[in-house]
Amino acid sequence: MTTYDEETRDMNEPVSEDSTELGSLDASLAVGVAPKKQLGFGFWLSTFWVVLITLLAVLAPILPIKDPTENYIITETTENLRGDLVEKPVQPPYSLDGNHWMGTDKDARDMLSRSIFGARISLAVGFITALFGLLVGGALGMLAGYFKGWADKIISSIFIISLSFPGLILAILVVALLDRSLWTVSITIGVLAVAPVGRLARAQTITFAEREFVIAAEALGAKRSRIIVREMLPNVLIPMATLSMLVVAIAIVAEGALAFLGLSVQKSATWGKLILIGSDINTLESAPWIAFGPIIFLFFTVASLNYMSDRLRDFYDVRDAYDLYD
């Protein structure tokens, strides 16, 4: 037994969302029994999906799946008008069957493998965008938040201006004027991500810069650089990391929107492009699987990333809501 006893009750539990019956006392608060925070099954399921789809995308060329560009035209033997038996190609698209698990598109290409190959570009755009946005936005935001003053004024103005531009218009403008390569698209969306990410980084930095442990560190004689690296960074990184998943999700959606307008990566099919191809009224009516297959892939991926971000935000108790950037 130590001289001083443990006080196990954590008196600083945040208000839980449990049982908000119009201001009623929360059970856990009332009795000091806080439920343990968990990421939950959904989080791991989401992680599983994201990892799975990422692996599929990376390994797509060596996976035993169909060639995404091959036209798998089926032929059948029918009688022609003269009564001769002739081999005739069957008009695609082919519906879902054992051979094509997600059916084929109008060009008799396997939708499953196209969706998997589509993930390559969509995810690549997502990750590159997030990386760019986080590096640039995070660095700018932290600079602005920590040093304040002129740096903050200038950087914040840049953020505001960039936020006032309608993002998607800017994106289609750039993409339409420049070549439509993976990098152009990614960096364009990445640039759009800089301001929102930067603002979060700035807000977080300011929040933490005001916290007393920073003063304590300063009082201990820590240098500025040390405070930034040891005290601020670990705290800003967590929200940034949770945000990064959201940015990936948003980038995938933004790329999808560009692709849907016919303005994304030219060379290969992304999810957005696949959806676009299946989205006209005729195709929707006769072969809805062409659009809905990739929609499901896209939806699950985006939802998973969103959910992971959401859970992590709760888990790490990152207070700032940041689902502002769409």
Place this chain on the structure above:
Amino acid sequence: MKRLLGLGLLLTVISMITFAAMNLLGDPLFNILGPVAEDVDNPDSVKLIEEAKEQYYLDKSLPERYVRWAGDFVTGDFGVRFSATGQPPVTDLIKERFPRTLQLMLMAQLIAVGLAIPWAVNAASRANSKTDKASTVTAFAFVSLPNFALAIILFYVFSIRLDWTPDVYTATDPFWGFTHDHKLMQMLLPALTLGMGSAAGYQRLLRTDLITTLQQDFILMARSKGVSRRKVLYKHALRPSLFSLITLAAINIGYLIGGALVVETFFRIPGLGTAVVEAVLREDFPVVLAIVMIVATAFLVFNYLADLLYGVIDPRVREKENYKESIFCSWKRRVEPVDATVEAPT
């Protein structure tokens, strides 16, 4: 007011950047004349070039052109299109297209707010119940569903399978009515597409805020005063929880514009969204410029209005000007009431 001045300044900067970008990104002469602009050996071409330069003031310096453009813009003349005929003038085009987009946005916002508020109130008042969990999952699904995907799903279900809504926008008047001929029905799916996603976002935000509010003592106080449950929810709890929602709704203007590009394109509504896509594709920069400016203005003005609205909703903001900036500072953070040390004496 100082903030209005700031707004104007911001818009000026934005317009300058956009204008410069439009003029520098491409060769404006090339955008008007195409390859002829390069064909300086041919006297015919040279004549065209001269004519175009004069017509578009390309012989003037960029700042001068900007001033000229800005002067026209302020008076509502958005210039001449880079198109086959230069017709209709950008102003006319905007006049023609803008109302449709505005209708779409208003409907979408109405749907979004109209859905989100009762939805969130309902969910928050039963936080963590089965209903709430179900609605959270639903909201999550809608938030994660890109609007082009939602558009396809809605269109597939309501237009193709059920045939409740028309397949196409035909710009038919009148607005009110419930057949396929009425604009209302034609706008319904596009507005729903835009509205549902936003509604889900609003719901999530408002629900969280409401839960926080509902845990406040003043709610308990109101209940102990005998105020009915409904009144507690809508009169006492809702208003102080609206802060973030208003901010988001204002910021959402930008998102809606982005969504309008996609949704208008998918539903074939000739609005600003389709206009800007078309204009970008054919490098019709005066149109792009005008639309960017309209959108940026709308965005900033709505954010400004949101700030004003804060004052209406929360008297604390009305008096102390310490809310400073909303989009300009920290969007989602309500500024805490002033410290006791600064409290006014009586």
Place this chain on the structure above:
Amino acid sequence: MTYTTETEEPLLTLDDYRIGFKTERGLAKAVDGVSLTLKRGQTLGIVGESGSGKTVLNRGVMGLLAARNTIESGSAKFNGQELVGENRQSFWGTKIAMIFQDPMTSLNPVMKVGNQVMEPLRQHKGLSKSEAKQRVAEIFTLVGIPEPTKRLDQYPHELSGGMRQRVMISIALAIEPDLLIADEPTTSLDVTVQKYILDLLTRIQKEQGMSMVLITHDLGVARGRADEILVMYGGHVMEHAPTEELFENMMHPYTAALFSSIPHLHHKKHTRLSPIPGCPPDIVDPPIGCRFASRCAYAQERCLTETPPMTYDGDHRFACYFPVKTPQGQEALEKNQKRGHTASGLQIRKGKVA
């Protein structure tokens, strides 16, 4: 067990009243068999640390807890009317009023204070707007709010903490309740304001002839304001006595410990304080026997196995086998000092809990 010494019908009677919250780990017994009576026109002070169940008790009586997660049992009678299992909404704003700890958060920040006070007047008393305004102005004067008509149109943030608490009291007054529950009404206020508000509350209570429950963690606050004091710990009643009697004879070791852990003005500087060792009991899985046993210097083996019953000494009751200043208590303490530890293993050195 029933505790009644009343001839006149008491305003509030609790009998073996219990409140449990469903949690992930099991049922949290926040209030575990509380019995008490509150006479008309009297003030009852409920004292305890956070987590002792004092706030839950009152909100439970009010019916302000979430029904979904709460299990309520026993009996609670208000004005002779059984509350447990009944919908208590009809009491809200009519018979019972509440005042909360933080006047800033318990006033709606976006409503004018006048309207907030008027709300129950209009709703329950059916006053017209102008009548209600008139009445509020009167109440404001009563609670010492200067320039009452001007204040009507102000928002909470425009008032100081003390003023806000006065508004809170006005709301309670507007209801003209039989019972006023004041839940830590002054904890967030500066001492000078605190004194004013407490004095005001006492005055109003006397003038209006209503009963009051004053919840506080500070024994000092209860003294001079409450007619009786009830000490709670871990959902149990530890001790209950008329105020002066309690301060003279603290029978329960917990009450005594609580009192001596606080620095007092009359102590010389650098007086060694006597903290209560250990931590509050886990109310989901409470210890068998006395809930305070693990932290008590008097604890014997018996305390760990049997829950001490309520012992009555006239108006004074307490739940302890070895009360302070009794021969049993003294003996138990000495025994523990001799063996160096209590029955629960708590070490004691030089007569002090280590």
Place this chain on the structure above:
Amino acid sequence: MAGSGTAHLRTGDPNILLSVQNLVVEFPVARRTKVHAVTDLSFDIAEGETLGIVGESGCGKSTTARAVIQIPKPSSGSVEFNGVDITELSGEELRNIRPDIQMIFQDPISSLNPRRTVFDIVSEGINIWSKSNEDLTEDRVVEIIQAVGLDVEETLTKRPHEYSGGQCQRISIARALILDPKIIICDEPVSALDVSVQARILNMLEDMKSRYGLTLLFISHDLSVVKNVSDRVAVMYLGKLCEIGDGDLLYEEPAHPYTRLLLAAIPDPNNKHSGNQDILEGELPSPINPPSGCRFRTRCPRATEKCAAEEPQISQINDRDHWVACHFPHLDAKGANSSDEILWPPE
């Protein structure tokens, strides 16, 4: 009241560790308006002494604490530490003096970095200074952690949020102690804690003080707590000093009307001042535009025109260590000390 003056400073006393003179802290709030948080405040602390500063919210006591450690630097005035005016220092010089002056904050959550392990937090000072000071080793960290009653093994892996408020305050104390400081500024270290925990932290502070030979500046709004830990007590009102002196003396015979009111308000069952019938009227004036003359005059039961016109200077009472800034102090205050009663458990 709330007067100015430096008469109470023990100038020339070689034991004086920290001497704050004419401290002024102002914050701009808007264009051309300033909050006068602390105005012309002077006090000193001798080595090994505990000075308690007490006052209600908004009196500037926390601001004073921050100004002493130069975060942020005060608007004017001097803070002499060991005879060196640290307001004059900057950069590396200031940094080098920092280990000697440490601080403990009110909010146990905000004052600890949530993303670092407790061991890390405590040893941060060592990591910063170990190169220039070879005495600073990990052994010291272990020693300190044990001294504040924490388990060393646990601190290696656990983060602050896994500890309770009381334990967090111990961590803060450990962090402050690690560099073997001369003085620790305690800014409301126990006001966020439950009463029983509060007693433990207060006891521990006393233990640490004697064990490591510390000097404390103890700030609190709780008069009982301040009295308990302090040798000398200073009372502040609206950025100014009202009364300062030996703790027992000041509590026994409060001379300043404000001190008297404060003491009278304490809900202590044995408070002999509670009979004072004066009530503190009105509201705290705005520090943006403080009253002229004596700052307490707007609420003072004894205020006269003189109080508005002339700011009282601090002066000594009865040749004892008792100083007051008031034109009309209560000099007749006498009271019997009746604090013999000792409650359980017997000392």
Place this chain on the structure above:
Amino acid sequence: MYKSKFMKLLVALVTIAMFATACGGGDDDSSSSSSDSSSSSSEATESSSESSSASEEEAEEEAPEEEAEEEAPEPEPEPEPEPVSGGVLRWGLEADVDGINPTASALSAPGLTMAQMVFDSLIVYTDSAPFWACFLCESMTASEDLRTWTMTLRSGISFHDGSPLNAAAIQVNFEAQRGDPLVGLAVKPFYPAENATTLVDDLTISFNLSDPDAWFPTSLTGQLGYVASPTWLTAALEDPTLDQQPVGTGPFVFASRNEDSITRFERNEAWWNGSAYLDAIEFLPVTDPATRTSLLLEGELDGLATTDVESILRMVDDGNIENYLDDSGEESFALINSAKAPFDDIRARQAITHATPRENYNLLINLGETRTADQVFTPESPYYNPDIVQLTDRPDLAGPLVESYCADNPDNCSDGKINMEYQFSGPSVVGTRISELLVEGWEPFFNVTIDELPQDTHIQQVAIGLYNISGWRQFGQREFTRDKVWLLCRTVGGISLNWPRFCDDDRDQLIFTAEQTTDESVRVEALQELSNMINEEYLYIFYNHTLWDMALSNDVNGLCDKTTPDGGEIICITNGRTWFDTVWLSE
């Protein structure tokens, strides 16, 4: 207002009805421009591809065999119901247009469709020799040398604004069109600079041609043959907004126009050739063919024209739609630039032709419903050359050619493949699908860069020769020699209407031979040889004969009842266009 002249030029060039048929500005084929969703706009260029002046026999006769059975229209003589007057016809257009001024506006397919309401043309195509007939004119005769054609107008006709139709008006129209710096570019090469027309008397005018032309009158069936009020033309020069409010002599009078929404024409009560049955006709631009089709199926529209095979199939399957199918007009093909590396070398052109997966193209893109084309003529045409086989789907033949090309031109190759760029208009789903399909076939031999361009830019780049290979669609004049503007050496230039920029005087000579005679045997020989020469030069990779469908709801009657004023039969359907003055709505 200043007009962007270069753009207008191209728009005009590719759409002038007089000589041209369209170049497939965009998607080169069946799903056509109308299927691109986002970029299609009110710009005229958009649908320029579909303009054509050549008309065809009725669908029943001309339709390909495999479709014959499906066709709804019945030739059987049923008791003809009496036409009823009244009603409003709603017609779906694939796009809106910039203006409806024949002398200044780019009359693309929708433009021509609407122009036919307001304007009468001077000449119409007919079914039997000489395959044309006078409409607004009374007679037209050629001089011996076939260089001068003299036309006499009908008397007593006046424009909607009251001004009279006379020879002077014709001259104003002709000169306005020829003089228009842009529209005139396709007119100018075939007339002398001075005295292109001569006024003989009030109602008689002579056209003086540079070359003898036995088929000149067929030039006046389209845009050049539309006659607008000279008063209005003059006014429109001053105020271009008037381009939106055409004034002609036609059966309908312009009523109102709301851009991108509805253009309305109302019955001309004082039409010189009787009176239309319909009260009014409204044109609604609906760019997406599937949507347009849905509107027709739902009864929101009464008729439309499309080349989108999927939509055609839907409408054919629907029992309530009458479909007029015709694939004898335009061809869909890939256009190869012979003036620029690598395709300035015939081996490269051959190789890419061999590598082209045309079978898949026709199966997947055209759903197997169109007829594969090896040349511009369909087998029904007398000029069809049965010997021509375009060797596509033969990658085995491509390999050696590429190898030999790369040996000679290492700079244009990498990794043993020829570097080249494929251009198409976009964004367009079909365009994307086509490009992916083609690239799939070409990739073993070519390093293909895909360049998806906005339609205007695409046309510009092709016009000035900044392309390698491009999706396209054109030809389709009923009188083939009217397509000469796309083939002659004289249209090669900085801005070239001869898109492949290929000049061969012998080939030109064959065109002139066919043009200058009405002797079928001479023409057959010349045109078959012409086809052969085109095939051997590998300038176009023909995919298929474009299938046009004019679809009308069953309520629409009397579609092809129109005759010449003298009662002669008229070929009423021309690449998805027709007249509506004899149309009436039942019920």
